[in-house]
Amino acid sequence: MDEQQAFFSRELLRWYHENRRDLPWRRGHNPYYTWVSEIMLQQTRVDTVIPYFERFISKFPTATALADAKEEDVLKAWEGLGYYSRARNLQAAAREVKERYAGEVPDDVAAVSSLKGIGPYTAGAIMSIAFNRNEPAVDGNVMRVLSRFFRLHDDIAKPSTRVKIEKVARALIPDGHASHFNQALMELGALTCTPKSPSCLLCPVMEHCEGRLAGEELLLPIKTKAKPPKPEVRFAALVEGMGRHEGQLLIRKRPDTGLLARMWELPHVLAQKQTSKGSTTQEAAMDQVRELLFQEGIHAEPVEAYCDAEHTFSHIQWQMRVYRCKALSEMALPPGYAYIEREHMAEYAFPNLFVKLIQGYFEEQQSVRNG
DNA sequence: AACGCGGGGAT
DNA sequence: ATCCCAGCGTT
Known part of the structure; x- marks a missing residue:
């Protein structure tokens, strides 16, 4: 890890320690809570998810409870969140966790990845946040933050760019701190390094942010627009x-x-x-x-x-x-x-x-x- | 690689 | 009212 990388990881963790939001799924270390929250947070904002998460967990407190529920009750609890296949896949995966892993989310990246509705991002999020494994969790926030900090001009709309940024992110994880580091990366993207008007002057890593130093913070990340219909x-x-x-x-x-x-x-x-x-x-x-x-x-x-x-x-x-x-x-x-x-x-x-x-x-x- | 899948916030 | 957001499964 070079000096710029070490600086980034060190200062980001320091910042997160003081600026992390108190969110329902961050209280305690329940892998099932991490899982449910990450599925809900796909394409959905934190403020929207919070009440759904609270209701969902009180109705289905464990993976086994979710597995045993009626699908229509699960969909009802999801009503209004959108992308309802997330709910169906979540329950199908909960049933697999009940059958194959005795109701416990497995501490195994291959097993987690194979569950329905869990792709590369969510697998990395669960493995790192819940089990503190050194896996990258690259979502849109992370691609934006790292594109700016390292001044990467790759098109983040291309699937291959996520793979490249996963390599960058993996190399940045301070050994033994994957959980807090990955959450810090996403928290910075959500709170400071925002898409439209990033608060660079409040950013803990602005001094070495190559995108900002080049005056490109508003240009990055590069993202080709979907062609019009x-x-x-x-x-x-x-x-x-x-x-x-x-x-x-x-x-x-x-x-x-x-x-x-x-x-x-x-x-x-x-x-x-x-x-x-x-x-x-x-x-x-x-x-x-x-x-x-x-x-x-x-x-x-x-x-x-x-x-x-x-x-x-x-x-x-x-x-x-x-x-x-x-x-x-x-x-x-x-x-x-x-x-x-x-x-x-x-x-x-x-x-x-x-x-x-x-x-x-x-x-x-x-x-x-x-x- | 292209496409389908909801709802909400920003403008 | 219109634009933008964006992970996963399917094809």
């Missing part, structure tokens, strides 16, 4: 049933894999570009809807433009033009298709944009009927 114009068919399907709407189920797997939706198709400018005339759009219905084996035809709707995913933005269509017969439905009425919407899982579209349609129909 690619717009996709789509034409959707709002098919109104006839005869015994009067007042009902035609929906279809998405494929088993990929985007929105097994969710229900209105039938729609990616727009084919009609002009050099990429725009599409009303007639051409209706033709494409007619072609969609034909291809899908649906005996119906477009009537008129109904509305526009937009939905943004991480990489795609759907710009949907919805065409009202009318069924021309009480045809047999192709596989994966169904007619739906207002009262039965709760039985089908729809992405939000279709919930809005379909509910909007039914409400409009009802107000028409009510005069």
Whole structure:
């Protein structure tokens, strides 16, 4: 360890000793508390997590208690925290801990890493914080602090950068002080070396911070922005049933894999570009809807433009033009298709944009009927 | 390597 | 109202 590294570790630990926050999971040394708190803290701020953590621990005080709980009770305790697969994975892992490790979180990095929901960061956090093992725990805070202090220009959005920074972080751990050191690193990122306006003048390691000395503290860490979602114009068919399907709407189920797997939706198709400018005339759009219905084996035809709707995913933005269509017969439905009425919407899982579209349609129909 | 997964705070 | 935050599992 060179002088700059030794300085960093020494001063950071000294600072942490006086500035650490008193958090519920820091009272005592319970590996289960560390584990639960680290899962909750993924993508979630400390202030939000505290009340959830207190309630969760009082309901499920041990890994075995969590393993024995009903999943719906666990999800209920997680309600509002978001990313609910964290809760399912946490309980699945608790069941494995109960079965394979007699209900005790194993003091073994390979065993901890193999548990559901525990990736490289969380494994390092548990091993270091709970068991004081010399494992790095590199989260976004740590990448920011170390990128600035050592003036690393690697793109922290790349997975390979986390691996590189883990090597840097591992080398900095003062032997026998992994628990406090790793927590100190994250605490500094949360309290002082913040993303937008770091409080460099209050920082215990500012004298040797290469990023600040180079005037780059606001430039670092380098992080490529996610590319903006690619717009996709789509034409959707709002098919109104006839005869015994009067007042009902035609929906279809998405494929088993990929985007929105097994969710229900209105039938729609990616727009084919009609002009050099990429725009599409009303007639051409209706033709494409007619072609969609034909291809899908649906005996119906477009009537008129109904509305526009937009939905943004991480990489795609759907710009949907919805065409009202009318069924021309009480045809047999192709596989994966169904007619739906207002009262039965709760039985089908729809992405939000279709919930809005379909509910909007039914409400409009009802107000028409009510005069 | 790209993508999906919620909610909250900052602006 | 819009931007930003960010670890893990799946594909």
